[in-house]
Amino acid sequence: MSVVIRATEVVDDPRLLDLLDAAERERADRRSDPTPFITAHALLRRLVSDETGVDPRSIAFEKRCATCGTDRHGKPHVVGMRDVHVSVSYGQHVAVAAITTMGEVGVDVEDLESADFDGFNSVTLDPSEAAHLARVDADGLLAARALTWARKEAILKATGHGLVVDPSQVVVSAPDAPAALVEWKAMQHPPGPTQVADVDVDRADHRAAVAVLTSHPLKVRLHQG
Numbered sequence: 487m488s489v490v491i492r493a494t495e496v497v498d499d500p501r502l503l504d505l506l507d508a509a510e511r512e513r514a515d516r517r518s519d520p521t522p523f524i525t526a527h528a529l530l531r532r533l534v535s536d537e538t539g540v541d542p543r544s545i546a547f548e549k550r551c552a553t554c555g556t557d558r559h560g561k562p563h564v565v566g567m568r569d570v571h572v573s574v575s576y577g578q579h580v581a582v583a584a585i586t587t588m589g590e591v592g593v594d595v596e597d598l599e600s601a602d603f604d605g606f607n608s609v610t611l612d613p614s615e616a617a618h619l620a621r622v623d624a625d626g627l628l629a630a631r632a633l634t635w636a637r638k639e640a641i642l643k644a645t646g647h648g649l650v651v652d653p654s655q656v657v658v659s660a661p662d663a664p665a666a667l668v669e670w671k672a673m674q675h676p677p678g679p680t681q682v683a684d685v686d687v688d689r690a691d692h693r694a695a696v697a698v699l700t701s702h703p704l705k706v707r708l709h710q711g
């Protein structure tokens with residue numbers, strides 16, 4: 487069992503739009519820059535297709551919100567494939583998708599610039615994590631912040647909570663240590679065994695991580711493009 491991840495640069499390729507369903511196209515249409523959304527959702531469809539053999543256009547996704555239970559937003563699931571878990575993350579430049587049968591999965595990619603704001607520590611970090619980051623050289627600080635943030639968000643996407651959980655209450659390992667959930671301090675029910683791995687998306691200005699709710703060690707297979 488492994489986690490398969492696909493990462494790609496965001497590209498304006500009209501063929502990708504053909505892979506999306508009507509609801510995804512509507513969402514894409516509402517965006518001032520639809521390219522990252524289209525790239526990411528086409529990537530997720532191609533990944534699910536590669537791993538399951540189903541035509542990418544005939545895959546249907548449903549959503550489920552862990553907080554309010556609606557099916558109008560929240561974590562994506564593949565209709566008719568209960569044992570298949572997926573996640574997707576994207577920004578202006580990079581999109582990443584993950585699939586596994588190991589357990590609920592969350593993937594997250596972060597641009598270093600998105601971690602460049604005053605108050606990052608107070609909004610996102612536990613004091614123990616702030617102490618780790620205080621030891622990082624100035625030229626590595628944004629990468630360390632982005633990696634820490636990606637690990638936390640990957641965990642919160644795997645649990646389905648997203649940022650309803652205060653990320654400072656989800657304590658992860660030091661950026662120079664193997665990725666791990668160290669402590670769950672949030673009031674929401676803890677997720678149980680959780681494995682985390684960093685994902686090398688081959689861009690110096692991005693960091694990414696994946697989390698799976700499982701006790702088994704993660705084997706990650708990464709495909710670029």
Ligand SMILES: CC(C)(COP(=O)(O)OP(=O)(O)OC[C@H]1O[C@@H](n2cnc3c(N)ncnc32)[C@H](O)[C@@H]1OP(=O)(O)O)[C@@H](O)C(=O)NCCC(=O)NCCS
Nearest residue numbers: 553554560561562574575576594643644646647648649650
């Ligand atoms: C999940 C979340 C952290 C992602 O934020 P982000 O960094 O902007 O976006 P990413 O690119 O990394 O991921 C986006 C994808 O995460 C997935 N996602 C959305 N909500 C999710 C959740 N609760 N759990 C797991 N994945 C989720 C979707 O596939 C989404 O893609 P889409 O919006 O194009 O369909 C953020 O959207 C969030 O916190 N959502 C939860 C909000 C919520 O539940 N509020 C309470 C409502 S009752």
